[in-house]
Amino acid sequence: MKPGxxxxxxxxxxKVLPDxxxxxxxxxxxxxxxxxxGSADGSLDYLQAYERKGSLSVLPLAGNFGFAEGYNRGLAQLKGRYRFFILLNTDVRVTPGWDQQLLAFLEQQGSAAFAVQPKILDAKRPEYFEYAGAAGGFLDQYGFPFCRGRILMDCEQDTGQYTDSLTVDWCSGACMAVAAEHFFSLGGFDADYFAHMEEIDLCWRARNLGLQLWCLPAVAVYHQGGATLAVAHPKKTFLNIRNSLLMLMDRSPLASRKRLWRARQLFDLLASGHFLFQGKWAHVQAVRAGRKAARELLKKRAEAPQHLRGPISQRQPVLRSVILxxxxKGRRRYQAL
Known part of the structure; x- marks a missing residue:
């Protein structure tokens, strides 16, 4: 079996591939x-030109299956051939030797290591951390994600404040190296998510089985973000609300589900009020639709088994609420939490 x-x-x-x-x-x-x-623009032709040169291999799918199932179907074609996969967004600029450093780190951690992400900086503002992962991802007690270097929408300037490697709650889907054996044993990404937060769900499942997730800031990549779906798009709001609730109900301990659902109802109401104040009616509707879709999916899905449930965060102490x-409290930096 080849390394990765x-x-x-x-x-x-x-629009992003040439850059x-x-x-x-x-x-x-x-x-x-x-x-x-299932791209409908000229990107497949662009990629196939590189394939003819022997620079890469294209794995075409019959349609748009989203991030989750798209990766599941593509990686299934490579099963048994590689020990590690590095999942990388098409709008990421890398640095020399980045791939070997990530793989070497995972190998050093041993069989309990599931994934590692690099430090993720903003391709447009290279001196700042980027929203999707920054210097390692965590969850507060209500399942809201935040990062070393990013609190909600506030991204910190990288001044060398986060240089240590550490275990995290989740690694970013923008760039993460995963152990193939663990990825397949976990069943890959949850296809119901389509896109957004599927990597956090996968990482939570991995943590519940005792596997480790890491951030390695010694390796840096630069992510543009929003290449497929803009941050301000109502569909992104819908997917984030729906998928966050799915994850919280499926992965948290059974005894805390009702309490968490009620708490999230309050936070989602506050989000709706915030969008309404800004005149973003489409986002207000997206919050409502996201909650409704989560309820409908949870009714259809089989209840998640107990062994895939566990603590929301391995961070100590667990942050009560990143929103509050x-x-x-006006805390915009991870070090102030």
């Missing part, structure tokens, strides 16, 4: 695969 492969997932990436793919081709030494999620810390 870099696997990107493309969907209509014609980011060359750095991956130049700065990497592992084989590169690109899963194409930010808006009531």
């Amino acid at each position: 492969a870099i696997v990107l997932l493309n969907f209509n990436g014609e 980011f793919l060359p750095s991956v081709l130049q700065g990497s030494s592992l084989p590169i695969y690109v899963i194409d999620n 810390a930010r808006y009531l």
Whole structure:
């Protein structure tokens, strides 16, 4: 079995691929695969031109299956061939040797290591951390994600304040190396998520089985973000609300589910009020639709088994609420929590 492969997932990436793919081709030494999620623009032709040169391999899918199932189907074609996969967004610029450093770190951690992410900086503002992962992801007691270097929408400037490697609650789907054996034994990503927060759900399942997740800030990549779905798009709000509730109900201990659902109802009401104040009616509707969709999916899905449930966070102490810390106490930096 070969050591590892870099696997990107493309969907209509014609606008971002020319700016980011060359750095991956130049700065990497592992084989590169690109899963194409039924793109309808010119990006598949662009990728196939590189394939003819032998620079990468394209794994075309018959339609757009989203991030979760798109990766599941693409990685299934590579099962048994590689010990590790590095999952990489198409709008990420890498640095030389990044791939070998991530794999070497995972190997050093032994069989209990599931995933590692690098430090993720903003491709548009390279001196700042980027929203999707920053220097390692965590969850507060209500399941809201935050990062070293990013509190809600506030991204810190990288001044060297987070240089130590540490275990985290979740690794970013923008760039994460995973142990293939564990990925497949966990069943991969949950296809019901389609996109957004599926990596956090996967990482929570891994933690509940005693596996470790890491951030390695010695390796840096640069992520643009919003290449497939803009941050301000109501669909993103819908997916984040729905998927966050799915994850919370499926992964948290059974005894705390009702309490967490009621608490999240209050937070979602506050979010709706915030959007209404801003005149963003489409986002108000997205919050409502997200909660409704979560309830409907939870009714249809089989109840998650007990062994895949466990503590929301391995961080000690567990943060009570990142929203209250930010808006009531004015804490915009991870070190102030």
